[in-house]
Amino acid sequence: MRLTLARASLIRHRARTVLAVLGVAVAAAMLLDMVMLATGMRESFRELLVSRGFDIRLAPKGTLPFDTDATIPSVGAVTAVLRSNPDIREISPVLGASIHIPVGPRDVSATILGIDPTVQGDYEFLSGRDVTTPDAMVANDSLIKRLHARIGDTLSVATGYDPQTRTYSGQRKLVLTGRVRFIYGAAEQLSAAVRRETLEDMGDPARRDRASLFMVRVRKGADPDRVRDWIETYIPTVSAISVATAIAQVDQRLSYFRQLAIILGSVSLLVGFLLVTTLVTVSVNERAGEIAVMRAIGVSRTHVVEQIVAEGVVISIVGALLGLALGLVTARYLNGILSTFPGLPMAIDFFLFQPLAAWSALGLLAVSGIAAGIYPAWRAASLPISETLRREAIA
Numbered sequence: 001m002r003l004t005l006a007r008a009s010l011i012r013h014r015a016r017t018v019l020a021v022l023g024v025a026v027a028a029a030m031l032l033d034m035v036m037l038a039t040g041m042r043e044s045f046r047e048l049l050v051s052r053g054f055d056i057r058l059a060p061k062g063t064l065p066f067d068t069d070a071t072i073p074s075v076g077a078v079t080a081v082l083r084s085n086p087d088i089r090e091i092s093p094v095l096g097a098s099i100h101i102p103v104g105p106r107d108v109s110a111t112i113l114g115i116d117p118t119v120q121g122d123y124e125f126l127s128g129r130d131v132t133t134p135d136a137m138v139a140n141d142s143l144i145k146r147l148h149a150r151i152g153d154t155l156s157v158a159t160g161y162d163p164q165t166r167t168y169s170g171q172r173k174l175v176l177t178g179r180v181r182f183i184y185g186a187a188e189q190l191s192a193a194v195r196r197e198t199l200e201d202m203g204d205p206a207r208r209d210r211a212s213l214f215m216v217r218v219r220k221g222a223d224p225d226r227v228r229d230w231i232e233t234y235i236p237t238v239s240a241i242s243v244a245t246a247i248a249q250v251d252q253r254l255s256y257f258r259q260l261a262i263i264l265g266s267v268s269l270l271v272g273f274l275l276v277t278t279l280v281t282v283s284v285n286e287r288a289g290e291i292a293v294m295r296a297i298g299v300s301r302t303h304v305v306e307q308i309v310a311e312g313v314v315i316s317i318v319g320a321l322l323g324l325a326l327g328l329v330t331a332r333y334l335n336g337i338l339s340t341f342p343g344l345p346m347a348i349d350f351f352l353f354q355p356l357a358a359w360s361a362l363g364l365l366a367v368s369g370i371a372a373g374i375y376p377a378w379r380a381a382s383l384p385i386s387e388t389l390r391r392e393a394i395a
Helices: 002-012 014-050 075-083 141-147 196-202 224-234 243-253 255-286 288-296 301-338 355-381 385-394
Strands: 056-060 088-103 106-115 123-128 136-139 154-162 167-182 191-195 213-218 238-242
Touching (some): 014 243, 014 301, 014 355, 088 141, 088 196, 154 196, 238 243, 255 355, 301 355
Parallel strands (some): 136 167
Antiparallel strands (some): 154 167
């Protein structure tokens, strides 16, 4: 009965109801997007870190991985120390550098990683053959396209360019053996990978037996943070970063995103509340006489309040459901724009849909719809019956 009367009241003013629903939908979409923004990048970054199963990253003391050109010396000695811990299962040293590949009259510059293909966690293999031999090189599609190369081509690859003498410290013929997708690479970044010993042979002899990064897997059941503390104790030349530590650092650097999301999300929730309150109040004022007649024939005050509140709930729920679809569309569009930010890994999403967080946000909007209808409904149900009927009759 109450829902039937509420539906009849909403249908009676179709245009106003539709506009109100659309307004709530926009507020709901904005609220959903802000909730996705507040939690999306953090969860996306966490999933990126754990996607390859490495629990700890080792970088030169005081830096983040590849944040500077600093390297970790004595790879063999560091590896031996790490292997002495029974909680450490796999070790993957990675060396980073810049390369130059001549293409006609110009050089193409790219980033290259020296890895151990048996334990690497930097790329996903797409086609061809991995770097199983010292003269093999794999590259991503961006670099292959820039070079106009094909799998099987032999390329002249140089490292250590000196701008004063215009010479390279190392040059070698490498065969392009495969296509890969670098997990931590930015959009359109030109990247390649070879065996670490190959890259060392091409570089400065003084930089032999070095790594830019170590990635470490711990055994199942071991505490990564406990292993991290052990590493920093026994290898003082490195900064050990566990997944939890990395996420904490990302949270600190991106705190302004969360603050912005909280502020805009609160504004959207307030807008939805005020919109529903305004509509219900206008509707109640127009139907003061009708409500007084209902009260005069014996309809209880609670019944009247429930009917009017139901109108606000219907508007909020329908608007929230439309807002869910609109929010997902706008989030995908905005994420496509923000994902092109320079230096940001392609796998990072600014807006990540999480069902629990999304439904909680839209549930808050529905609750605000209930709250928006309570005061005007109770005020209308409390009007003096005789006085209200006399005023309506004179009007």
